[in-house]
Amino acid sequence: MRTTTIGCGYLGTTHAACMAELGYDVLGLEVDPAKLELLRQGIAPVYEPGLSEMLARHVESGRLRFTDSYEEAGQFGEIHFLCLGTPQARDGLGADTSQVEYAVTHLAPHLTGSAILVGKSTVPVGTAERMADILDFLTPEGVESDLAWNPEFLREAHAVDDTLRPDRIVFGVRSETTEKRLREFFAPVIDHGMPVVVTDYATAELVKVTANSFLATKISFINAVAEVCEAAGADVVALADAIGYDDRIGRKMLGSGVGFGGGCLPKDLRAFQHRAGELGVDHLMTLLGQVDAINQHQRDRALQIAKAMIGGRLLGARIAVWGAAFKPGTDDVRDSPALTIAGQLHLRGAKVTIHDPKAGATAVEMFPTMGYADDPVEACRDADLVLHMTEWPVFREVDIDAVSAVVARKQLLDGRNILDLNAWRAAGWTARGLGRH
Numbered sequence: 251m252r253t254t255t256i257g258c259g260y261l262g263t264t265h266a267a268c269m270a271e272l273g274y275d276v277l278g279l280e281v282d283p284a285k286l287e288l289l290r291q292g293i294a295p296v297y298e299p300g301l302s303e304m305l306a307r308h309v310e311s312g313r314l315r316f317t318d319s320y321e322e323a324g325q326f327g328e329i330h331f332l333c334l335g336t337p338q339a340r341d342g343l344g345a346d347t348s349q350v351e352y353a354v355t356h357l358a359p360h361l362t363g364s365a366i367l368v369g370k371s372t373v374p375v376g377t378a379e380r381m382a383d384i385l386d387f388l389t390p391e392g393v394e395s396d397l398a399w400n401p402e403f404l405r406e407a408h409a410v411d412d413t414l415r416p417d418r419i420v421f422g423v424r425s426e427t428t429e430k431r432l433r434e435f436f437a438p439v440i441d442h443g444m445p446v447v448v449t450d451y452a453t454a455e456l457v458k459v460t461a462n463s464f465l466a467t468k469i470s471f472i473n474a475v476a477e478v479c480e481a482a483g484a485d486v487v488a489l490a491d492a493i494g495y496d497d498r499i500g501r502k503m504l505g506s507g508v509g510f511g512g513g514c515l516p517k518d519l520r521a522f523q524h525r526a527g528e529l530g531v532d533h534l535m536t537l538l539g540q541v542d543a544i545n546q547h548q549r550d551r552a553l554q555i556a557k558a559m560i561g562g563r564l565l566g567a568r569i570a571v572w573g574a575a576f577k578p579g580t581d582d583v584r585d586s587p588a589l590t591i592a593g594q595l596h597l598r599g600a601k602v603t604i605h606d607p608k609a610g611a612t613a614v615e616m617f618p619t620m621g622y623a624d625d626p627v628e629a630c631r632d633a634d635l636v637l638h639m640t641e642w643p644v645f646r647e648v649d650i651d652a653v654s655a656v657v658a659r660k661q662l663l664d665g666r667n668i669l670d671l672n673a674w675r676a677a678g679w680t681a682r683g684l685g686r687h
């Protein structure tokens with residue numbers, strides 16, 4: 251069977267390669283010429299563990315191809331996945347759905363046979379209904395079309411595995427025929443006992459933003475508690491372990507530190523906040539606003555602590571920053587706490603040197619004027635302070651003596667509350683976390 255993936259960024263590239271892995275003939279559509287060129291050569295435009303090998307293999311075999319033509323995509327297959335970006339709107343908190351709307355508008359006139367458009371992008375509730383109206387209006391006579399919303403829950407750094415083995419699938423549909431066809435399409439993924447939730451458009455759209463907002467709330471909650479721990483002399487890591495043993499709470503997403511970033515959690519939280527406001531649900535709007543504010547505050551807090559550690563004067567101070575990606579396992583620096591904090595220090599006159607195992611190139615694109623080093627120890631040469639901002643394993647495994655030998659002052663701030671502070675202290679360092687002993 252043939253299928254298309256419209257929009258080949260972090261989500262779409264993984265989706266396209268994984269659908270080829272499941273045995274489908276896949277055509278990916280991407281409008282960015284630089285990305286398209288890479289994709290056509292079988293090179294992933296983003297770093298994601300396991301993705302580049304899979305992509306190269308399927309491009310080589312011809313099972314996976316790429317185009318920038320909506321006409322070709324419309325005629326290629328009958329199931330079309332919409333993986334377009336939905337960034338935060340330039341003029342407010344809401345989501346910009348123009349890429350999705352463009353795709354539906356340009357794909358619909360070229361559809362053939364009996365086509366289904368399957369939205370995977372994260373959108374404000376009400377978008378699918380609107381897209382279905384556009385689709386109905388633009389579908390050529392004699393062609394059958396339908397729209398489904400199938401939100402995506404994959405995590406970057408685990409994207410391939412999460413796509414091939416998701417923990418649930420949600421289908422927002424308006425017809426049983428479409429549900430049946432989607433179940434058939436996803437049959438290789440729908441494992442025995444894996445929950446499949448079939449629902450309406452609005453619920454499917456809301457499941458996605460609710461899930462991300464809940465995860466964000468957990469993180470902001472523990473970070474707010476970390477500040478209490480700091481004030482009271484308690485340890486937030488031991489606290490999170492203790493509450494996490496309760497199954498009803500769980501330890502996941504209770505990692506404290508500089509907070510959440512990335513291309514999704516922050517913008518989805520804000521878009522949901524905005525939509526809740528539009529729908530007149532003020533309590534939710536206020537709650538989500540607080541979650542966002544607490545998260546932003548973690549970055550300021552880390553900045554203030556860093557400044558205090560070097561005696562209050564950033565101008566001319568040398569600061570090593572370990573990590574640029576918004577989390578380990580990716581080269582994605584969108585709304586990254588590490589890069590935001592590094593950028594702020596740089597703008598205030600500090601000489602910042604960053605090392606990130608995979609996100610160096612994407613970070614340079616965003617902040618070309620900061621310093622970059624090829625390894626964690628080199629980043630620390632002559633540093634007055636080392637900031638651990640993204641918890642790549644290489645930073646946990648670093649040779650403390652080697653770092654001690656190159657720094658100007660032995661000072662460490664662990665912004666992810668994950669390093670063994672006592673080991674650093676034993677080597678003569680002033681080492682601190684956020685809300686931690």
Ligand SMILES: NC(=O)C1=CN([C@@H]2O[C@H](COP(=O)(O)OP(=O)(O)OC[C@H]3O[C@@H](n4cnc5c(N)ncnc54)[C@H](O)[C@@H]3O)[C@@H](O)[C@H]2O)C=CC1
Pocket residue numbers: 256257258259260261262279280281282285333334335336349352353370371372373402403404405406513514
């Ligand atoms: N990145 C992730 O881990 C996840 C993302 N999502 C959602 O999936 C959607 C896509 O996210 P990402 O892949 O991260 O965004 P992205 O920005 O990396 O990818 C979007 C891609 O679409 C392309 N594009 C833009 N306009 C186009 C058009 N008119 N026609 C064809 N292609 C076009 C862009 O050039 C880009 O490559 C968003 O709604 C996001 O919230 C959902 C779950 C996970």
Ligand SMILES: O=C(O)[C@H]1O[C@H](OP(=O)(O)OP(=O)(O)OC[C@H]2O[C@@H](n3ccc(=O)[nH]c3=O)[C@H](O)[C@@H]2O)[C@H](O)[C@@H](O)[C@@H]1O
Pocket residue numbers: 372402403404405406407462465469502503504505506507508509510511512513514515576577
């Ligand atoms: O919609 C999306 O794009 C995706 O957003 C998140 O996935 P992702 O952004 O890849 O990363 P997470 O692992 O959720 O981490 C998000 C941020 O929270 C931070 N985080 C995570 C966990 C934690 O305990 N503490 C914490 O600060 C991470 O450092 C990172 O900055 C969700 O986990 C996915 O289910 C969802 O599909």
